[in-house]
Amino acid sequence: MQLTEDEIDLIRGSFRALALGTPATATVFYERLFERTPSLVPMFPADMEQQGVKMMSMLGAIVAQIHDHTALLPMVVDLARRHVGYGAVPEHYDLIGEALIHTLEQRLGAGFTPAVREAWVKAYTALAAVMIEAAES
Numbered sequence: 001m002q003l004t005e006d007e008i009d010l011i012r013g014s015f016r017a018l019a020l021g022t023p024a025t026a027t028v029f030y031e032r033l034f035e036r037t038p039s040l041v042p043m044f045p046a047d048m049e050q051q052g053v054k055m056m057s058m059l060g061a062i063v064a065q066i067h068d069h070t071a072l073l074p075m076v077v078d079l080a081r082r083h084v085g086y087g088a089v090p091e092h093y094d095l096i097g098e099a100l101i102h103t104l105e106q107r108l109g110a111g112f113t114p115a116v117r118e119a120w121v122k123a124y125t126a127l128a129a130v131m132i133e134a135a136e137s
């Protein structure tokens, strides 16, 4: 993931603000995802509160290791392979990305500057590409 130091700082700073309100953040994320693509609902477990906590803590772990590919890669490859079992296919990754960017916009308000958006889009695009490739291998 070829992010600059500034981009990493923007991602870390904005994620901290998001994580402080984890349940609300996860709610915005899954509401957006399911509103846009209702066919995804049955793929997910009934306990979406737990799911939200898992998703946010995984994002936190990824953000924490974003500067260190050696640590990040095995974690992301495992995550991608587990997702094959959940029924995730490459086309789903853009839907998750859209919901993520929407969530950042909703939760950060004025803090969601063009530079913050750009850094997250770049990071998520790279993450999704790695996950899709890992899922196929």
Ligand code: HEM
Binding pocket: 040, 043, 044, 045, 054, 055, 058, 059, 079, 082, 083, 086, 087, 088, 089, 092, 093, 096, 127, 128
């Ligand atoms: C960067 C992208 C993603 C991240 C960080 C992420 C993160 C997670 C995490 C942490 C879990 C908990 C289970 C586990 O750790 O294996 C999970 C579960 C799940 N994810 Fe994702 N996910 C991503 C992309 C996707 C995509 C593209 C889909 C496709 C629709 C998806 C669908 C699911 C489903 C259905 C579950 C529930 C599995 C179950 O408990 O039965 N995720 N995700």
